[in-house]
Amino acid sequence: MIIKDYCLYCGACAGVCQVDAIEVKEVKIVIDEEKCVNCGICVKICPVNALEM
Amino acid sequence: MDINTDILVVGAGPAGSLAAREAARRGVDVLLIELKSEIGSPKRCAEGVSKSGLLELGIQPDPRWIARKSNGVRLVSPDQTSVWLSEDTIELPESGYVLERKVFDKHMAMDAARAGAKIMVRTQATSLERVDNGVIVTAIHMDEEIKIHAKIVIAADGPSSRVGRWAGLDSNTKTENMESCIQYEMAGVNMVNNNVIQLYFGSCAPGGYAWIFPKGEDIANVGLGVLKTHADRPAYEYLNEFIENCPETKDAQAVEVNVGGDPVGGLVKERCGDNILVVGDAAGFVNPLTGGGINTALESGVYAGIVAAQAIDDGDYSKKNLEEYVKLTDEHIGESYDKYKKAKEYLLSLSDDELNKIAHEFVKVDIDEISPKTLIKVLIKVSPKALLKLGKLF
Ligand SMILES: Cc1cc2nc3c(=O)[nH]c(=O)nc-3n(C[C@H](O)[C@H](O)[C@H](O)COP(=O)(O)OP(=O)(O)OC[C@H]3O[C@@H](n4cnc5c(N)ncnc54)[C@H](O)[C@@H]3O)c2cc1C
Numbered sequence: 501m502i503i504k505d506y507c508l509y510c511g512a513c514a515g516v517c518q519v520d521a522i523e524v525k526e527v528k529i530v531i532d533e534e535k536c537v538n539c540g541i542c543v544k545i546c547p548v549n550a551l552e553m
Numbered sequence: 554m555d556i557n558t559d560i561l562v563v564g565a566g567p568a569g570s571l572a573a574r575e576a577a578r579r580g581v582d583v584l585l586i587e588l589k590s591e592i593g594s595p596k597r598c599a600e601g602v603s604k605s606g607l608l609e610l611g612i613q614p615d616p617r618w619i620a621r622k623s624n625g626v627r628l629v630s631p632d633q634t635s636v637w638l639s640e641d642t643i644e645l646p647e648s649g650y651v652l653e654r655k656v657f658d659k660h661m662a663m664d665a666a667r668a669g670a671k672i673m674v675r676t677q678a679t680s681l682e683r684v685d686n687g688v689i690v691t692a693i694h695m696d697e698e699i700k701i702h703a704k705i706v707i708a709a710d711g712p713s714s715r716v717g718r719w720a721g722l723d724s725n726t727k728t729e730n731m732e733s734c735i736q737y738e739m740a741g742v743n744m745v746n747n748n749v750i751q752l753y754f755g756s757c758a759p760g761g762y763a764w765i766f767p768k769g770e771d772i773a774n775v776g777l778g779v780l781k782t783h784a785d786r787p788a789y790e791y792l793n794e795f796i797e798n799c800p801e802t803k804d805a806q807a808v809e810v811n812v813g814g815d816p817v818g819g820l821v822k823e824r825c826g827d828n829i830l831v832v833g834d835a836a837g838f839v840n841p842l843t844g845g846g847i848n849t850a851l852e853s854g855v856y857a858g859i860v861a862a863q864a865i866d867d868g869d870y871s872k873k874n875l876e877e878y879v880k881l882t883d884e885h886i887g888e889s890y891d892k893y894k895k896a897k898e899y900l901l902s903l904s905d906d907e908l909n910k911i912a913h914e915f916v917k918v919d920i921d922e923i924s925p926k927t928l929i930k931v932l933i934k935v936s937p938k939a940l941l942k943l944g945k946l947f
Pocket residue numbers: 563564565566567568569586587588589593597598599600601602647676677678679709710711712713734735736776811812813814815832833834835838839844845846847848850
């Protein structure tokens with residue numbers, strides 16, 4: 501998963517990730533690639549298109 | 554560092570701060586942690602709130618966090634037909650004040666502090682483990698890892714909610730229920746009426762709506778939410794288009810951009826378990842029709858604070874003893890959600906043409922005669938399927 505620099509750390513992606521693979525910090529998000537099942541839901545929900553598979 | 558507390562509240566949004574305030578008022582130990590370095594900032598909200606809803610919770614209006622008062626709503630159909638509803642004739646949810654949430658949220662946390670709660674900012678919960686008679690939440694405070702032993706944890710971690718899931722609750726938000734939202738705070742907005750909140754419906758925001766909420770003479774939050782089941786592009790593309798096409802915003806300039814998720818699918822399956830309560834957005838306390846969640850975050854926080862403090866007094870932190878919270882929130886908040894959900898489903902089933910037709914009919918109704926009943930009557934006249942979807946509800 502590529503996280504673009506213009507991510508705004510809103511956590512919408514973390515809220516919908518069904519396997520709880522996304523951690524939201526104040527100015528950073530971290531995706532646990534081992535937990536991620538590549539469903540693409542987070543990519544779709546992002547209001548600014550900051551994620552790319 | 555190890556910390557012991559009766560109640561740990563994770564997240565200092567409106568829900569967390571009110572939960573902390575209510576519990577601390579009852580004399581129990583409360584720790585409120587917030588991952589951000591500044592409570593309330595950045596805002597992820599259009600800031601519309603119900604005036605009476607605040608008063609009911611004992612929150613006295615303070616000019617420091619009220620950006621503007623609003624006295625009605627303008628509903629705009631795709632062909633720009635306006636339907637005006639006044640607060641005097643119809644009860645409008647999330648209407649009365651447009652807040653300055655960066656100040657409001659901070660003030661709510663300050664009230665919690667005054668009631669006796671301890672607060673730690675820039676402190677992020679990272680995991681939860683169950684132990685005898687409580688939970689241990691690991692958190693990162695600045696560069697330090699801390700272990701917080703609590704008898705009860707109140708998960709107030711907003712739409713990105715994870716704490717409930719860590720505790721084993723089925724409190725997930727489904728993608729089809731999460732509005733993907735974006736907003737600019739803008740100056741130079743030419744509002745037709747800068748004392749009402751404005752909602753724009755139709756294909757400008759598939760699965761949601763666009764809004765203009767006034768914060769000053771020419772200042773407004775301009776944003777929209779879309780559902781991924783209805784939209785085929787990211788929210789920001791829709792918003793940029795909306796701003797370009799809307800006569801009120803085409804010359805306005807953004808001074809801030811906000812994004813966020815708004816869970817509009819109604820309550821999560823489980824908002825209570827042994828040693829845990831889930832409040833606010835994390836529990837789905839958002840009006841499914843409007844997406845408004847400030848008032849209900851505050852209210853659910855109050856009930857959680859009261860019930861958790863009582864459980865500490867009882868020395869019983871079991872799910873059974875905490876279930877009073879579910880009862881209270883069902884009774885006072887949750888019961889209306891089915892109705893709003895149905896109304897939303899109906900709204901989303903309408904094409905731009907149908908929305909225009911309905912608006913044309915509404916415009917003919919004498920403004921003084923507008924009540925929910927007359928509106929439904931008119932609606933059923935132009936849109937027979939409304940009877941099927943809404944008839945029994947209102
Ligand atoms: C664009 C947009 C517009 C909206 N407009 C309106 C509106 O006009 N009116 C209205 O009523 N509602 C509106 N809402 C909804 C409203 O913002 C929410 O319902 C409300 O903020 C919910 O309050 P809360 O306390 O539950 O969560 P939040 O306000 O989200 O607070 C949660 C807090 O928890 C913190 N947190 C999260 N995880 C952790 C962790 N692991 N450790 C520590 N802290 C953590 C977060 O940093 C945050 O401060 C809007 C939402 C969006 C996205």
